[in-house]
Amino acid sequence: MPPEPNPFRPPFLLPPMTLLNSLLTSPVRPAAPAAVRPVHQLNETEDAFALTVQLPGVARDGLDVTVEEDVLRVVGRRAWTPPAGWSALHRETTDAPFTLAVALGQAVAADRIAAELRDGVLRLSLPKVEAVRPRRITVA
Amino acid sequence: MDRLFAAALGANGPATFPVDVYSDASATHVRAALPGCRREDLRIELADGQLTLSVVPPAPAGDAQPDAAPAAPVALRTLPVPEDTADDQVGATYVDGILTVTLPRRPATPPRRIQINAA
Numbered sequence: 001m002p003p004e005p006n007p008f009r010p011p012f013l014l015p016p017m018t019l020l021n022s023l024l025t026s027p028v029r030p031a032a033p034a035a036v037r038p039v040h041q042l043n044e045t046e047d048a049f050a051l052t053v054q055l056p057g058v059a060r061d062g063l064d065v066t067v068e069e070d071v072l073r074v075v076g077r078r079a080w081t082p083p084a085g086w087s088a089l090h091r092e093t094t095d096a097p098f099t100l101a102v103a104l105g106q107a108v109a110a111d112r113i114a115a116e117l118r119d120g121v122l123r124l125s126l127p128k129v130e131a132v133r134p135r136r137i138t139v140a
Numbered sequence: 141m142d143r144l145f146a147a148a149l150g151a152n153g154p155a156t157f158p159v160d161v162y163s164d165a166s167a168t169h170v171r172a173a174l175p176g177c178r179r180e181d182l183r184i185e186l187a188d189g190q191l192t193l194s195v196v197p198p199a200p201a202g203d204a205q206p207d208a209a210p211a212a213p214v215a216l217r218t219l220p221v222p223e224d225t226a227d228d229q230v231g232a233t234y235v236d237g238i239l240t241v242t243l244p245r246r247p248a249t250p251p252r253r254i255q256i257n258a259a
Contacts, residue, residue: 054175056173056174056236057173083164085165086163086169087163089161089162090160090161091160092159119177119237120173120174120237121237
């Protein structure tokens with residue numbers, strides 16, 4: 001009677017081509033990421049935060065910027081899809097949306113936020129609310 | 141902003157950037173993610189079956205010398221192109237930080253019959 005196959009046999013003991021073949025024929029493919037964290041840079045001055053976010057392929061229609069408490073959220077959706085008849089030969093980008101959440105640590109004046117999206121770069125100016133801006137006290 | 145691009149593009153030599161390549165019945169299309177570039181800084185060159193995409197910012201004002209070496213690219217990518225690319229019909233657009241280069245194919249040339257002259 002042949003021995004029972006060991007279910008815990010590590011794959012590296014399988015014949016060399018077995019693992020390769022199973023990888024090539026497996027219906028499971030690595031899932032595309034649900035979201036991508038974009039390259040960004042946050043600067044802070046006494047009066048405001050300045051955030052620059054790289055969002056290649058995102059147009060104004062696909063951009064959402066929200067501020068809740070002291071958390072800024074940026075979501076950028078890439079609307080471009082290949083025209084009919086185009087087939088992908090090689091892909092290095094993903095279609096997943098860009099998402100970024102930044103805890104600013106203090107409140108900003110949501111009604112005075114300025115945003116500019118140009119050539120795939122979002123520039124945000126986020127003025128701090130008056131109450132949290134440092135005040136210089138003159139000593140008499 | 142300079143630090144942002146230094147981080148994204150790499151501080152040592154030209155950095156790379158992601159590209160997608162598509163094909164349709166008449167052309168090959170290369171889409172490169174290059175956000176925040178000035179159109180005049182984008183270079184597209186086609187030579188020896190290679191497509192070279194690069195970003196070359198201008199030299200700082202005051203540094204311009206007549207015999208100075210050309211400005212170095214901050215980002216560079218070279219890709220092979222199909223042999224039947226019509227080099228003189230290559231086109232490009234830059235929208236939302238995506239550079240799209242269209243490489244039309246030459247129509248197939250029918251074989252030409254050569255007559256043998258009588259001696």
